[in-house]
Amino acid sequence: MAQISADEIRSRVEADWNRIVDVLNRKIALASVSAKGITGEHMKRSAEFVAEQMREVGVDAKVVQSANPDGTPGAWEVIGSRVVDPDAPTVLLYAHHDVQPVPDPAAWDTDPFVGTEVDGRLYGRGSADDGGGIAIHSGALKALGDDLKVNVKIFIEGEEEMGSPSFIPFIEAHRDEFASDVIIVADSGNWSADIPSLTTSLRGNTCVDVTVRALKHPVHSGQYGGPILDSNTLAAMLIASLYDDNGDLAVPGIAAEEPIGGLQRDLDEATVREDAGIVDSYTLAGSGSLASRLWTKPSLTVIGFDAHPVDGSFNVIAPETRFRLSLRTAPNQRPEQAQDALAKFLENNPPFGAQVEVTRLENGMGWAMDPNAVATRDALEAMEEAFGVAPINKGEGGSIPFIPELQRLFPSAQVLVTGPEDPKANAHSPNESISLSGLKNNVVTEALLLAKLGA
CATH class of the missing domain: 3.40.630.10 (Zn peptidases)
Incomplete structure (x- = not known):
């Protein structure tokens, strides 16, 4: 028929x-x-x-x-x-x-x-x-x-x-x-x-919690500030070390891919900027096609950060800081593999020798x-x-x-x-x-x- x-x-x-x-x-x-x-x-x-x-x-x-x-x-x-x-x-x-x-x-x-x-x-x-x-x-x-x-x-x-x-x-x-x-x-x-x-x-997803510790207890910033960096600053340094000068994630062992099946049309930057509400002065991070950056290359986001609120802040050096990272992984990479690579990089690159502890959380392929x-x-x-x-x-x-x-x-x-x-x-x-x-x-x-x- x-x-x-x-x-x-x-x-x-x-x-x-x-x-x-x-x-x-x-x-x-x-x-x-x-x-x-x-x-x-x-x-x-x-x-x-x-x-x-x-x-x-x-x-x-x-x-x-x-x-x-x-x-x-x-x-x-x-x-x-x-x-x-x-x-x-x-x-x-x-x-x-x-x-x-x-x-x-x-x-x-x-x-x-x-x-x-x-x-x-x-x-x-x-x-x-x-x-x-x-x-x-x-x-x-x-x-x-x-x-x-x-x-x-x-x-x-x-x-x-x-x-x-x-x-x-x-x-x-x-x-x-x-x-x-x-x-x-x-x-x-x-x-x-x-x-x-x-x-x-579809990208995969993995999360880790990271604790950065420089002190056993808080100390006065006027008395000890200078040689001792607060844990928030150390955490920021650690996060920044994950990227290269282009804003690409640069952690050995975390894979990047090009669009599956080839790229027929790249995304329009003006549309993406408008849809996301990006401020005019901001330059998009990363290299390669916009589609690959949004679809198949890994991306890392700080989705939680424990720090003292601005209101009520005082002159003290924070002893430890905890933050949560959400990593979107390339479609074909096992998230456990990417999580291990991220954890090892964080643990092996502590700013100024600070203690870095990584807790592995859930994974999604x-x-x-x-x-x-x-x-x-x-x-x-x-x-x-x-x-x-x-x-x-x-x-x-x-x-x-x-x-x-x-x-x-x-x-x-x-x-x-x-x-x-x-x-x-x-x-x-x-x-x-x-x-x-x-x-x-x-x-x-x-x-x-x-x-x-x-x-």
């Missing part, structure tokens, strides 16, 4: 469009904020709604409560499957149904839990992250209907915004229900509302797609057919720990990271929104991709 055409898929999506938007509006209204309690009734209602929507598009879906590693009750998860042919490829579709909190509704221009269309965008908490992912899966499966030629499994998670504490135990307990040839994670985004992207990589996989090729073709323009692949500087964990648990599966967001989505922020035209093209893309995978 001939593969269903892109025109036919688009026609079916157009006919189903009002339902797709209605699903998203109803999902926004559920206010499924996991920070208010992942075991709460509001989260169970959200999961039940998603399961119902999946059943309406042919998936045998159910709600299951996970368990945390300590055995306590965990999140409400949605799992299910649709088997069309035992010999056909199997595709796992992932999204999450929990959303970020809304600390200050007054910071929004619309009601955060009422889907509101303004200038072609639908505003509401979870409209993009990740109600859009649920809408994409629902719309794609509805568009294919009986023309679906792959087996489908779904996992719609209920605690992604809380760090997925029960993710691994849940998957290990339901391994057969997740085993697949291709995993589509619809929780990222596109270059813009009009230009599609595959997410090619990065991820890089296989740019040569058949599924990758199919996804890029589907994107170009749906959007009418060639995709521009992009990395992400942040970390999504469950993706490398999925890859670890199912090493033979090809992972594709797609999603409904774009630079204007404001996920996690006030006035979160999704481009409706972009959403429609994303639905068409996923339906085309499933059709190609089943060919």
Whole structure:
């Protein structure tokens, strides 16, 4: 049988469009904020709604409560499957149904839990992250209907915004229900509302706490200042020693990579400066493409620093200082390896012989797609057919720990990271929104991709 055409898929999506938007509006209204309690009734209602929507598009879906590693009750998860042919490829579709909190509704221009269309965008908490992912899966499966030629499994998670504490135990307990040839994670985004992207990589993450000690107790700065540097200054010297003159992290053993699959277009510096609110006088640190600096090269951030507040300060030399470093690692480097390299450098380069103690904290592996996989090729073709323009692949500087964990648990599966967001989505922020035209093209893309995978 001939593969269903892109025109036919688009026609079916157009006919189903009002339902797709209605699903998203109803999902926004559920206010499924996991920070208010992942075991709460509001989260169970959200999961039940998603399961119902999946059943309406042919998936045998159910709600299951996970368990945390300590055995306590965990999140409400949605799992299910649709088997069309035992010999056909199997595709796992992932999204999450929990959303970020809304600390200050007054910071929004619309009601955060009422889907509101303004200038072609639908505003509401979870409209993009990740109600859009649920809408994409629902719309794609509805568009294919009986023309679906792959087996489908779904996992719609209920605690992604809380760090997925029960993710691994849940998957290990339901391994057969997740085993697949291709995993589509619809929780990222596109270059813009009009230009599609595959997410090619994610940086890993590791943290350490560092204590710098120069004295056994505080002493008067007038009496001892000069030969004795305060621990805050010594800590600053130690941190500065991690960088070269360009502002690149220069610690032996910490890897740097270039963008996975090649760099098709570098990021626009003016846009990055505006989006980040960078002061005009500041020169961007590091060397190489801006994309590599944000996506695949390591970055180090002081995320905590214990020092006496300015208010109430007095003339004393601080004896010890503690700070926390968060290291984003290159996608393919093991975070434990980078953590060891960082710890050894800190311990072996104490300013003026100060005592330096390093406490190793958590690690999260990065991820890089296989740019040569058949599924990758199919996804890029589907994107170009749906959007009418060639995709521009992009990395992400942040970390999504469950993706490398999925890859670890199912090493033979090809992972594709797609999603409904774009630079204007404001996920996690006030006035979160999704481009409706972009959403429609994303639905068409996923339906085309499933059709190609089943060919």
